[in-house]
Amino acid sequence: MFDLSCDVAVIGAGTAGLGAARRALREGAKVLLIDDKFAGTMCANVGCMPSKLLIAASKAADHARRGALFGVRVSDVSIDGKAVMQRVRDERDRFAASTRKSFEDFPEGTLIKARARFTAPGELALDDGRTIKAKAIVVATGGTPKIPEAFSGLGDLCFTHETIFELPDLPKSMAVIGAGPIGLELAQAFARLGVKVSLFDDSETLGGVDDPHLQAMIQDTLSEDMMLCLGVTSRAHRNNDQIVVTYEGKGHSASESVDILLVATGRPPQFDGLDLEKAGIACDDKGTPLYDQQTMQCGTAPIFLAGDAAADRPILHEASAEGSIAGRNAATFPKVTPTQRMIPFSMVFSQPVLARIGEEPSNDHIIARASYGDQGRAKVDGEAIGEVQIVADPSDGRLLGAILFCPGAEHMAHLFVAAISAGLTASQMLSHPFYHPTLEEGLKPALREICSRVPSSGDYDRTSAPGG
Structure with a gap:
């Protein structure tokens, strides 16, 4: 006997999980939404919104410095780092509170505060001892930043996008490892707020742009704010209250000491503790379930993937769409309807x-x-x-x-x-x-x-x- 049963169990209450649960409910399914925190979406807490708050502060600083271009002379532009970071946290917390409030809209008994793991296809065990039988399951566990071994052991001087916004003040210098969207955005924002920033990446290009002319324009523009170290391998060690980054590439090597390190090398799917091997589905060599992008279904199983857990399009509007597709198909399983995906x-x-x-x-x-x-x-x-x-x-x-x-x-x-x-x-x-x-x-x-x-x-x- 199972303690709980439902038509659709959704694991993860981020953007994709919320979209899946709401769509399944609209389809008339009995839904259980499972999350161990119900803290709100990644976007509101540690992603889109706090990063844009930091960028907004950096734009204000840049506009103040360039006022003379318009005949507006602003003397002694100074950055109050503590005030900058406090506003980031204050406004972020308001956004996060708004997403948490949305949980109140779910029917009573829908929300299950616990961690779930597969025990068999269609069967889950919760860390509070209860068990769940579901006709279909949506995995929307999101992603999590990983710190490569080359940057481990740095203690409280090493940050990810999930911890960087807790800085009480702006550092004097920082290294950013990884020139993807998170790394690029935060590196330039901190630089325009007066932080000396060096950005490291093993790729020789930025933003996935292959065109040489446009790539040169992007690099020339961003190098005005920070030091770009592209096409290099890097590692770091701690030296008292400093981090020393050593990098090499193109026939030379060098090192640089900074106050803090931001690791922005990606957000692989979060499957730890989920016991996916018991779900009866095929996975790739990285442990990510194989699924159909137009149905979000894993093979022919009553299991669906959505959001950053799918490791395909880590963007909020795509996560929401994937959640809706997965939630509908989970609710109507075994009937599964392909959906034309949005333009990239x-x-x-x-x-x-x-x-x-x-x-x-x-x-x-x-x-x-x-x-x-x-x-x-x-x-x-x-x-x-x-x-x-x-x-x-x-x-x-x-x-x-x-x-x-x-x-x-x-x-x-x-x-x-x-x-x-x-x-x-x-x-x-x-x-x-x-x-x-x-x-x-x-x-x-x-x-x-x-x-x-x-x-x-x-x-x-x-x-x-x-x-x-």
């Missing part, structure tokens, strides 16, 4: 923002560029930097993808998501108004270039608005 869309909140949408550029595409180095509105705002690349189908000019590294990228990227989703061509996009003077207006040269290279593109706007 990611952003790194560097300054300027790096956004990538849709298909990556290739020799099979038209690739058109628009520079923001001399764009009218960007110059007005004192932010004339960067470039946009638009990817289009050479047969008809249909928009397929875009890479933006320019002011306003986080907003203009959404225009491309909508345009690509709607199947618009460059000519059709140009038929819509571009208000003058705006950053969006700067897209027109690239769109016109696409039209000029597609004979069948039809009539399009060939005029150039002033400052566009």
Whole structure:
């Protein structure tokens, strides 16, 4: 006999788990949502929101320093590190409290505060001694930062994104290991707040951008704020109250002493203690369950994966979508309905923002560029930097993808998501108004270039608005 039974058991109450539980409930299923903390989402606690709060502070500092460009002279710009970090925590805690409050919306008896592990397919044991029988199970246990052996043993001077926001004050210097989105964002934010930052990565490129011209632009821009050490292997040891980072690559080696180290080398799925080997599903060589991206189902089993646990698209809107797909299919199992996934869309909140949408550029595409180095509105705002690349189908000019590294990228990227989703061509996009003077207006040269290279593109706007 089992202590509890349900139609759908969801393990993990983060963004994906919440999405799965809510969708399963809407489908009429009896749901148990299992979590050992119910602390709120990763995004609110240690991810999106605290990092953006730190970035907001760094932007304020940068704007103050650049005031003279506009004839606004700000003397003696100083950074109150304690106040910066306190605001990050205060506002973060408000966001986290809001997500925790959402748990109150679940029906009584739905929330189970415990850790779960598989004992057999469709069967779970809780660390409080109870057992659960479920018709289907959604695994949404998220990811967790891992500290590689080369950076172990550093004690309280070593941080991850889950601990860095607890700093009571800004350090004088820091090393950041890993130039993925988390590493890039936090490295630049701390640097613009007056911290001496060195960023290390074994890759020679940033942001997953292969185009040499755009990659050089990204590196040149970010190197104005911090030291970039790319294409290197690194390790660290503690020397009293300092950390010494030793790195080598391209035929040379060097070392640097810093106050703290931030390890941002990724967030592998969190499966510790889950006993997945008893779930009756196949896993890859890293221990991640094999699953169908359109159904989130693991093989033919009544087990579904969602969110960072899926180790595929570690982005909040994707985690929410995956949760919904998994929750619906778990509730209707054995009926499983494939769902068309959203257009790939990611952003790194560097300054300027790096956004990538849709298909990556290739020799099979038209690739058109628009520079923001001399764009009218960007110059007005004192932010004339960067470039946009638009990817289009050479047969008809249909928009397929875009890479933006320019002011306003986080907003203009959404225009491309909508345009690509709607199947618009460059000519059709140009038929819509571009208000003058705006950053969006700067897209027109690239769109016109696409039209000029597609004979069948039809009539399009060939005029150039002033400052566009």
